[in-house]
Amino acid sequence: MSRYRSAVQARAESSVVDDVVVDGVDLELARRVAAAELKDSSSRADGENVFTMVRRIGQAKAGLAADYAAQLARNVGKVVFFAKHVDVMDQAEKTFADRGIGYASIRGDQTPRVREKNITAFQDDPDVSIVVCSLTAAGVGLNLQVASNLVLAELSWTYAEQTQAIDRIHRIGQADPVTAWRIIAAQTIDAKIAELIDSKARLAARALDGAGEDDDASSTDVQLEALVALLTEALAADGV
Secondary structure, three states: HHHHHHHHHHHOOOOOOOOOOOOOOOOHHHHOOOOHHHHHHHHHOOOHHHHHHHHHHHHHHHHHHHHHHHHHHHHHOOEHHHHHHHHHHHHHHHHHOOOOOOOEOOOOOHHHHHHHHHHHHHOOOOOEEEEEEEEEOOOOOOOOOOOEEEEEEEEEEEEHHHHHOOOOOOOOOOOOOOOEEOOOOOOOOHHHHHHHHHHOOOOOHHHHHOOOOOOOHHHHHHHHHHHHHHHHHHHHHOOO
């Protein structure tokens, strides 16, 4: 908001008058300000930015998401639990351990032998009810269709990453209806990310024609649009 107001003030005081009058929030200016904030967020090692914000939301949801997965495991059988950040996975696993629920873990820092051992345990051991997966490390190439319920504790920045996670259980050979549960923090950027990802889903038919969509570009689009939404909503609430 400070950047936006400074830009509006600088434009008003400029010796070159553009005769641009905008009623309410200037969306073009808001997008430029959001793009600058996103660029700074990518280079900052500390401080508040969109990435730390999303991570804190994930941490806040972790316990509730794990509770929901535990309820599912008790009622419907094996469950796949996806998270993006290691600390969210850690908190979920602690919740399962405290409740006496057997779980396996699939993470990016595992050796192939440990990874395969944990996958086999989830598939074959009746006492292992939940597998806790890294969204980036376990989103592709795994067959987890022994489960028919999946919990997305954190949202991806791209529709493709979300779909790849769901496809770990929704694949050829799956005999049961598949349900993917997204845990969304209402009235936060989390809800806006979900809305933007869903809008990407409506464009997915393009991939059927071979056009596809660049994942990096899609990720950046969602990040930018989420920031634009935060900024415009905050400005409107402040009377702009």
